[in-house]
Amino acid sequence: MSLHQAAGSPVIELRGAGLTYPGPPPVEALQPCHLTVGRGEFVTIVGPSGAGKSTLLNIIGLLDIPTSGSYLLDGLDTGMLREADRTSLRGQRIGFVFQSFHLLPHRTACENVALTLVYQGVGRKERMARASRTLARVGLEHRVDALPTTLSGGERQRVAIARPLVGQPSLLLCDEPTGNLDTATTASLLGLLDELHSDGMTIVVITHDLAVAARGERTISIRDGVARERVPV
Ligand code: ADP
Numbered sequence: 001m002s003l004h005q006a007a008g009s010p011v012i013e014l015r016g017a018g019l020t021y022p023g024p025p026p027v028e029a030l031q032p033c034h035l036t037v038g039r040g041e042f043v044t045i046v047g048p049s050g051a052g053k054s055t056l057l058n059i060i061g062l063l064d065i066p067t068s069g070s071y072l073l074d075g076l077d078t079g080m081l082r083e084a085d086r087t088s089l090r091g092q093r094i095g096f097v098f099q100s101f102h103l104l105p106h107r108t109a110c111e112n113v114a115l116t117l118v119y120q121g122v123g124r125k126e127r128m129a130r131a132s133r134t135l136a137r138v139g140l141e142h143r144v145d146a147l148p149t150t151l152s153g154g155e156r157q158r159v160a161i162a163r164p165l166v167g168q169p170s171l172l173l174c175d176e177p178t179g180n181l182d183t184a185t186t187a188s189l190l191g192l193l194d195e196l197h198s199d200g201m202t203i204v205v206i207t208h209d210l211a212v213a214a215r216g217e218r219t220i221s222i223r224d225g226v227a228r229e230r231v232p233v
Contacts, residue, residue: 095164
């Protein structure tokens with residue numbers, strides 16, 4: 001199966017995709033929904049706890065397979081993939097940013113970021129050069145050799161964003177990226193996402209914070225497994 005990107009296709013296309021956990025009892029975590037996200041869009045997904053946000057993120061991130069409908073990533077119908085191809089596609093196209101940063105404590109910021117490229121088979125010298133450039137892109141050129149314990153919460157989150165970015169993903173998926181951050185650090189992080197968006201990155205952010213949600217060009221609201229696009233007033 002070719003994993004090449006179809007020219008001009010949306011990054012994300014959910015066609016009646018939904019997910020019911022088998023149970024018992026079965027839980028319809030996401031009712032069949034349609035969602036298209038074009039290249040370079042910044043979309044936020046908002047909803048209360050238990051609404052289905054993680055379920056949607058896991059489908060988009062190729063961590064879960066929808067039990068109904070289909071999901072096309074970069075024009076490729078992911079339902080047709082073997083498990084090994086799904087894993088490879090996830091590694092190549094999707095960058096994840098989580099609330100807890102998952103940085104390796106005994107590795108420098110640069111080494112943490114460079115790790116992404118180990119899985120892509122890039123040699124050490126080039127890995128470190130690209131990681132260093134990516135850290136500069138997120139405003140951390142002066143902290144490349146710092147250990148995570150010596151970084152502030154906001155700096156650690158920037159490293160956690162640089163880590164997927166270095167692999168040049170099609171899509172940056174952020175799950176509650178501001179959850180542990182104070183107001184000033186949240187503002188700075190949102191500024192960074194705005195910059196990445198201006199540079200053409202496709203970004204999907206899941207949040208329960210309406211102020212964060214408002215930064216997206218489009219907001220999808222989920223409640224009780226039903227996803228709806230919020231129409232701006
Ligand atoms: P959110 O991320 O908005 O908090 P989730 O997507 O995690 O919501 O969960 C949506 C619904 O699916 C909830 O009712 C949750 O209890 C249920 N759920 C999540 N994971 C599982 C699972 N593995 N098995 C059964 N039900 C689940």
